Every structure is written in C-alpha cells, then in structure tokens.
Amino acid sequence: MATVKDVAKLAGVGSGTVSRYISGTGSVSKKSAEKIARAVEQLNYRPNSMARSLSSRRSDLIGVWVPSLEGPYYHMMIRTIESALRLQGKHMILANAEDAQSNEDRLAHLDYLINRDCDGILISSSLQSEFELARYAEKFANLVVMNHHTEELAGRCFSIDHDLGGRLAARHLVELGHARVATITGRLSALDARQRHVAFLDEMVRLGHPVAPERIIEGAFSYAGGEQAVAALLASGTDYSAVFCGNDKVAMVLIAELHHRGISVPGDVSVIGYDDVEFTPYTAPALSTVHAPIEEMSQSACHQLLNLTYGLELPYQEHFEPSLSVRQSTGPSRA
Amino acid sequence: MATVKDVAKLAGVGSGTVSRYISGTGSVSKKSAEKIARAVEQLNYRPNSMARSLSSRRSDLIGVWVPSLEGPYYHMMIRTIESALRLQGKHMILANAEDAQSNEDRLAHLDYLINRDCDGILISSSLQSEFELARYAEKFANLVVMNHHTEELAGRCFSIDHDLGGRLAARHLVELGHARVATITGRLSALDARQRHVAFLDEMVRLGHPVAPERIIEGAFSYAGGEQAVAALLASGTDYSAVFCGNDKVAMVLIAELHHRGISVPGDVSVIGYDDVEFTPYTAPALSTVHAPIEEMSQSACHQLLNLTYGLELPYQEHFEPSLSVRQSTGPSRA
DNA sequence: TCCAAAAGTGGGATCGGTTCCATTTTTGAC
DNA sequence: GTCAAAAATGGAACCGATCCCACTTTTGGA
Incomplete structure (x- = not known):
C-alpha cells in the first residue's frame, strides 16, 4: 500500500x-x-485511517449505546443515526446493553465504546439511575443523551414530550366515549414509561374518568413483558372498553391476544399504542397510536453531537412533540 | 492521558x-x-486504540454491509453480529445501502467500510449482480457473504436452503387441502426470493396443484412493496384459498389488508410467510411461516469471518435448513 | 555446582499520517 | 518596478502503541 x-x-x-x-x-x-x-x-x-486518527487525535468514530435491540424502536434510531453519520463521513459503533444484568454490566458496555476512543457518544437511556450520567458528562464532553433529562447535561438532552403524549391518548379515548379504560404501562422505573403513564392517568382524572387501580397493569416494553402483562390484564376479570398500551409492541401483543380470544378490536375493545413504530400501519386492525418523532429526535441528537464534536453547525432541536396517529384500532365506545 | x-x-x-x-x-x-x-x-x-491499530496493523473493526434496514430481518442479523463481535472485543461498523440508487452507490457504501480499514467484511447480498463479489474477494481476503453463493467464495458463503423452504410452504398448504393457491414473491432478481419462489411453484406442481400464472404476483420485500403487491392481488379478481408470501413483512401487510376487507384468516384465506422474524407470534392471527435460522446463520458467518481474520477457531456452519413454524394463520381449506 | 535452555528485559525502530515552522514564491496595490 | 502581505512549500517532530533484537536473569536437570 x-x-x-x-x-x-x-x-x-x-x-x-x-x-x-x-x-x-x-x-x-x-x-x-x-x-x-x-x-x-x-x-x-x-x-490509512489509523495513522490519520493517531496523529490527528480523532477517530471519526461515534459510539451509540442502546438498552436493547428488540423490536423496531431502537432500530429506527440506529437506522437514522447511521445515515446521519455516513453523510458526515463518520462511523458508528454500537453497544447493545440488552444482555447486561447489572449496572456494572451496563457501564462495561459504555467502556466498550470509550475504550475504542470514540470522538463522541450517543446514549439512549430511559432508566434514571442507569448511569451516573453527570459524572460521565464531566469526563466525557462529547456526550449526548436521548430520552433522558438532567441539569448537568443541559443542551445535550433530547426528548419527546411524553406528558403531552399521555394526555393525547387519554383525550382520544375519552372523545370516543370510553369511560372504563385500562392501561398497560412499561416498567415504571423507566422515565419515559412513567411520564406518559402519569400524564395519561392525570388527564383521565381531569376528564372525569379516573382509571381504577385494578385496570392498571405494570408491564415492560418488550414482547415477553407485553405477553405477561396482557395475560394479567385478561385474567384480572375487570372490564374496560379501551386499553392504552405504553408502547406499540405491547399494543401489538394485546391485539394478537384479543384476536385469539375472539374479542373484536375496536368493536369490543379499542386499543391505542405509543411510539408509532414502523409496523403500526400493518397490525390488524391498523394501530391507532401516539406518534413519537423518534427519527427526528435521533437525527437532532446526532446533529448536535456532531456539532459539539467536530464544530459543525447542523440544525437540531431538543424537544419534540408527539401527535395522534389515528388508525383503525380505536373506535367509539358501545356503551 | x-x-x-x-x-x-x-x-x-x-x-x-x-x-x-x-x-x-x-x-x-x-x-x-x-x-x-x-x-x-x-x-x-x-x-490508545489508534496507536495500537497503527502499529499492529489491525483495526479490530468489522464492517457489515446490508442492503436495507427496514423491518426486522436485517435487524436480527445486526443484533446477532454485534453480540458475537463484542464477545471477541471487536467492533462493528455498519453500512446500510438502502438509499443507494445504483450499483455505483452500493459500491460506494462498501468503500465507506473499506476506507475505514476494517479487518474483515460481512456482506448480506441477495442480488446476484449487485457486486462483482469475486473481484472484491480477490482484493479483500477477509470477506464473508450471507444469502449468496459463488464458486470464488467457497467456504465463505452462508446460506439457508430456500429450495427446501419453498417446498415446506407448498407441502403445508397442500396438506391442509388448499388447491387454489396464490403467491406474492419478492423481487425475482434477488437470489433468495427467486429460490424459494421457484421451489414453491415446483413443489406445487409435484403435488398436483400447479399455481396458475394469474395467481403469481411479483412484489418486493418491503412494506411498501408488500402493499402494492397485496393491492394487485386483491384487485386481480382471482380466487384462492391460501397465499404464500415471500417474506413475513409482506404476509403481515396481507393479513392487515384482509382484515380490513373483512376477509377472515385463516377462515376464508390461509396465509403463510417466510423467515420467521421476531413479530410473527404477534400478528393477528399469529403467522404461520417458514422458519429461517437467520440468527444462527449470522452468527456462523460472523464466526467464520473472525476465524479467517484473527485465526480463531469459533464453531460455524455454512448451510442451514429452514423448518415449518405453524401458527394460526393457516388452516384447512373449506372447499 | 555447572551450564544450556527458557524466561524476562529495555529500548530503539517503526507504523503512516498531521502539524508546525522557517523559508520561498506569488500576488496585487501603488 | 517595488515591496509588503498572502500563499505555498518541504521536512522534521510527533502521535502512542507494537515488535524485534541483543542482552541478562532464572530455571532445573545432570
């Protein structure tokens, strides 16, 4: 050579x-x-890219840390980020922490990125206690976070207004006349799951239809977690005319199980999801959901990281608003 | 430092x-x-990883080239590969060619990896003419391919027996008594789509139920392609009691559209997919499909690449057999 | 105790770029 | 045509590891 x-x-x-x-x-x-x-x-x-990196002290590598790669959510993120980075001639390296058992493991995944001398790091973390992010932010200037918010990281946090998202879901159901509503949440230790959940409950109260405690199931944002939660809901014997699911994966699982039991959606039960991942138009029936601008957020986070790291001036935005994506899985209450 | x-x-x-x-x-x-x-x-x-790489002339970087990141298929691949590489302390960099318009673009994506001085490259390519792979194989020894087979790359091709897969689908439908069967294929210029399609047709002939030409729709392995093909099938006016879809995404789209039109699955029409991606248990009804061991294949390809590149001796296997994954979307023919 | 083989050691050359700086060349206003 | 400012240039020093090699120390069998 x-x-x-x-x-x-x-x-x-x-x-x-x-x-x-x-x-x-x-x-x-x-x-x-x-x-x-x-x-x-x-x-x-x-x-030679290694020689170049050594002498210029920049690797042109951006590390991306995600808590999981199950389902479309983080994939949409990865896909967006890969594309934004490629446009700038940067490369992405990935750490998927879904096999991590402990906080220590999760930090090890982060070290896997840092040891590679990434120029910058993008983290999507909804678990508040997951990292002592503030400490990492001190050590590592080029760090940007999605789905998280702390004071120490002002200007480097990218998020979607899940408070609004939860309320949109509530309003939609109430407008359709649903008074007895159930909900399956994500793990409430996760910030994003809790935000939308709390806002949903609050808005239901405001609208005069508080959600009874027995109609609240804490699940998790995975297929397996969804299955368990759905089973729990259906076994509970409570009745409801609509269900708000904390994310689309869970909603999909619910629709499948309702179908299996011969319960019609939205005839008997309306189902609304959250996120609006890529499969939502193709569930049967097509899923009504709260559209979260995941791709826009990912791109913004990526842009800002590139700006910080390489002194670029790409456009970005820190906060995003969800909107309603009404399809066929929600309908008027029969009652 | x-x-x-x-x-x-x-x-x-x-x-x-x-x-x-x-x-x-x-x-x-x-x-x-x-x-x-x-x-x-x-x-x-x-x-310092850059200094280390420069002097040891190894980057510990593995490049992964995929034609698309839409839907779960390539994501399952990425997820498996990331995990296998992390176990060996290697890092993955990704090139997603889905925005490529021409062969030249696709090669540019490959160069994006090569210019980064990857130690090895993993390609998933089902388009035969996509690359002059043989030429790259000469230039670049540590190259491994999934979903492709050429003589020049003997021992470095990893694949699933789609001939068997297509036949399994045919046998399943015929066993259920289906005689009038339709099929939506992928783009037939793609090797894997063609293989399963040809085998399916052949097996239907062997079983005495040749598929009439008007019941064959050439689609594409994307949601959008699926929508078009499904629309074409439903508009064609032909009748059939079962449909074999070339992949699960298309099957999902079909089920959604049938549901929308009030056609019962599998009551009126049975639907069988192909691949067995992660969402198949959660369509409504749960999708019967040909299980393709994507994760096993990806892991094997990755292992063999690591073996070639770093002299390891990880276990691997070049050829994989699909199997039937019967769920609720297929049932006996009414006729 | 002796000695050859094995284990351990220090440090300089090297990988292939970037960056700095002193120096030369070009430019353009007068 | 002159001359100061701007542009262009060559080459050495440097980035921070690995690897080689000549040399020293330790080991253990006879």
Whole structure:
C-alpha cells in the first residue's frame, strides 16, 4: 500500500503538501494539486485511517449505546443515526446493553465504546439511575443523551414530550366515549414509561374518568413483558372498553391476544399504542397510536453531537412533540 | 492521558515490558507485572486504540454491509453480529445501502467500510449482480457473504436452503387441502426470493396443484412493496384459498389488508410467510411461516469471518435448513 | 555446582499520517 | 518596478502503541 511519502516522491512535492491536498486543509497550488492527483491515481493511494486518527487525535468514530435491540424502536434510531453519520463521513459503533444484568454490566458496555476512543457518544437511556450520567458528562464532553433529562447535561438532552403524549391518548379515548379504560404501562422505573403513564392517568382524572387501580397493569416494553402483562390484564376479570398500551409492541401483543380470544378490536375493545413504530400501519386492525418523532429526535441528537464534536453547525432541536396517529384500532365506545 | 512510557517510567520497567503485559503476549515476570499493575491503576492508564491499530496493523473493526434496514430481518442479523463481535472485543461498523440508487452507490457504501480499514467484511447480498463479489474477494481476503453463493467464495458463503423452504410452504398448504393457491414473491432478481419462489411453484406442481400464472404476483420485500403487491392481488379478481408470501413483512401487510376487507384468516384465506422474524407470534392471527435460522446463520458467518481474520477457531456452519413454524394463520381449506 | 535452555528485559525502530515552522514564491496595490 | 502581505512549500517532530533484537536473569536437570 502506498503512503504519503510515496505519493510525495512521485509527485515531486513534500509530504506536507500531499497531506494538505488530501485532507483539504491548508493551501496547495494548482500545479502541485495536479501532480499529486496524478500520483494518487497512479499509486492507487488511499490514506490509512489509523495513522490519520493517531496523529490527528480523532477517530471519526461515534459510539451509540442502546438498552436493547428488540423490536423496531431502537432500530429506527440506529437506522437514522447511521445515515446521519455516513453523510458526515463518520462511523458508528454500537453497544447493545440488552444482555447486561447489572449496572456494572451496563457501564462495561459504555467502556466498550470509550475504550475504542470514540470522538463522541450517543446514549439512549430511559432508566434514571442507569448511569451516573453527570459524572460521565464531566469526563466525557462529547456526550449526548436521548430520552433522558438532567441539569448537568443541559443542551445535550433530547426528548419527546411524553406528558403531552399521555394526555393525547387519554383525550382520544375519552372523545370516543370510553369511560372504563385500562392501561398497560412499561416498567415504571423507566422515565419515559412513567411520564406518559402519569400524564395519561392525570388527564383521565381531569376528564372525569379516573382509571381504577385494578385496570392498571405494570408491564415492560418488550414482547415477553407485553405477553405477561396482557395475560394479567385478561385474567384480572375487570372490564374496560379501551386499553392504552405504553408502547406499540405491547399494543401489538394485546391485539394478537384479543384476536385469539375472539374479542373484536375496536368493536369490543379499542386499543391505542405509543411510539408509532414502523409496523403500526400493518397490525390488524391498523394501530391507532401516539406518534413519537423518534427519527427526528435521533437525527437532532446526532446533529448536535456532531456539532459539539467536530464544530459543525447542523440544525437540531431538543424537544419534540408527539401527535395522534389515528388508525383503525380505536373506535367509539358501545356503551 | 497516560501513555505506555509514563507507565513504564513509574513502574521502573521498559516500555516493551509494559506493552507485553497489557496485550498479554510475551512473558512478564510476576514482579514486573505487579509493579505495572500498580502504575496502570495509579495513572488510570488506558491504551490508545489508534496507536495500537497503527502499529499492529489491525483495526479490530468489522464492517457489515446490508442492503436495507427496514423491518426486522436485517435487524436480527445486526443484533446477532454485534453480540458475537463484542464477545471477541471487536467492533462493528455498519453500512446500510438502502438509499443507494445504483450499483455505483452500493459500491460506494462498501468503500465507506473499506476506507475505514476494517479487518474483515460481512456482506448480506441477495442480488446476484449487485457486486462483482469475486473481484472484491480477490482484493479483500477477509470477506464473508450471507444469502449468496459463488464458486470464488467457497467456504465463505452462508446460506439457508430456500429450495427446501419453498417446498415446506407448498407441502403445508397442500396438506391442509388448499388447491387454489396464490403467491406474492419478492423481487425475482434477488437470489433468495427467486429460490424459494421457484421451489414453491415446483413443489406445487409435484403435488398436483400447479399455481396458475394469474395467481403469481411479483412484489418486493418491503412494506411498501408488500402493499402494492397485496393491492394487485386483491384487485386481480382471482380466487384462492391460501397465499404464500415471500417474506413475513409482506404476509403481515396481507393479513392487515384482509382484515380490513373483512376477509377472515385463516377462515376464508390461509396465509403463510417466510423467515420467521421476531413479530410473527404477534400478528393477528399469529403467522404461520417458514422458519429461517437467520440468527444462527449470522452468527456462523460472523464466526467464520473472525476465524479467517484473527485465526480463531469459533464453531460455524455454512448451510442451514429452514423448518415449518405453524401458527394460526393457516388452516384447512373449506372447499 | 555447572551450564544450556527458557524466561524476562529495555529500548530503539517503526507504523503512516498531521502539524508546525522557517523559508520561498506569488500576488496585487501603488 | 517595488515591496509588503498572502500563499505555498518541504521536512522534521510527533502521535502512542507494537515488535524485534541483543542482552541478562532464572530455571532445573545432570
């Protein structure tokens, strides 16, 4: 493999000039540029990225930490981030912490990124206690967080207004005439799950239809967690004409189980989800859900991280509002 | 940040000894090891991965090229690969070619990986003409391919027996008594889509129920492609008691649309998918499908790549057999 | 106790870029 | 045509590891 020196020799210029030409920094005369271009062509020169990283002290690597890769949610995130990074010639390395058993494990996954000398790190964490994020933020300036908010990380937190999201769901159901409503939440230790849940309950109270405690099931944002929670709800014997599910995966599981039991959606029971992941138009019936702008948020977080890390000025926005995505899984209450 | 030299000085040993201690290669006396360990602790030393890569001429980076990141299929792949690589202390960088318009674009995505000096590359390509893979294989020894087979890459191709898969689907439907069967395929220029399709048709002939040409719709393996194909099938006016879909995404779209039109699955029409991606238990009804061992294949491909690249001896297997995963979307023909 | 083999050691050369700086060349206003 | 400012240049120093090699120390069998 040819090196800068080889190119410099063949082009009859100094190595500094070649470097400047290649990286596009500093100035190079037209004449030199042409000679170098020819030499590069002839030698089929390609800069060595490790040498470049070593001497420039930047790896062009961005680390992305996610708590799980089950289901479409984090995948939509990854997909968006990969694309935004590729546009800037940066590369993503990924740490999926779903096999982590303890906080220590989760930190080990973060170290897996840090040890690689990422220039910046993007974390999606909804567990408040998951990291001592503030401490990491001190040590690691180029850190940006999604689905989380702390004072220490002002300007580096990206989030969706789940308070509004929860209320939108409540209003939608009440507008359709549903008074007896059940809900399956995510793990309430997760910030985003709790926010939407609390807001949903509160809005139901405000609208005059408080949700009875026996109609509240704490589940988890996974297929397995959804199955358990759905089973618990159906076994509880309580009645309800609509169910708000904390995310779309759980809603999907619920619809499947209701179908299995011959309960019609939305005829007998309306189901509303949350997130609006890619499969929502294709459940049967198509899922009404609270649209969370996941991709926009991911892109913004990524942009801001690139700005901080490389001094770019890409557009971004810190807060996003969800909206209602009404499809066929919700309908008027029969009562 | 501390360097080997700092550690060496503090520990009172040579830099070579520190290097050997850190990397675990070569021998270091117990006494030195202890002194170095103390110094590492004290200085909070962490080796610089770029310097390491430059001098050892290995990046510990594995590039993964996928044609798309829509839907669960490639995500399951990514998830498996990330995990297998992390276990070996390697990192994955990703190139998603779904925005590529031309072959040139697709190659640019591959260059995006190669320019990063990946130690090895994993490609999932079902388009035969997509790359001149053989040429890349010459230039780039540590290359492994999924869903593809060429002579030049003997021992480096990983695949699922889609011929068998297609036949399993046919047999299942015929056993249930279906004689008028329709099928929605993927793009037939894709090897995997064609294989299962051809085998399916052939097996239907063998079983005495050839599929009439008007009951064959060429679609694509995406949600949008599925929607179009489903619309085409339903508009065609042909009748059928069962549909074989070339992948699960399309099957999901079909089920949703049938539900929308009040056509019962499997009462009026049986639907069988292909792949067995993660959502299949949760469609309504749960999707009968041909189980393709995607995760096993991905892990094997990854293992063999690691073997080739780093001289490891991880277990792997080149060919995989699909099996039937019968759920609720298929049932006996009424006729 | 002796000695060859094995284990352990220090430090310099090297990987292939970037960056700095002193120096030369070019530019353009007068 | 002159001259100061701006542009361009070459090459050495540097980034922080690994690896090699010549050398010293330890080991253990006779």
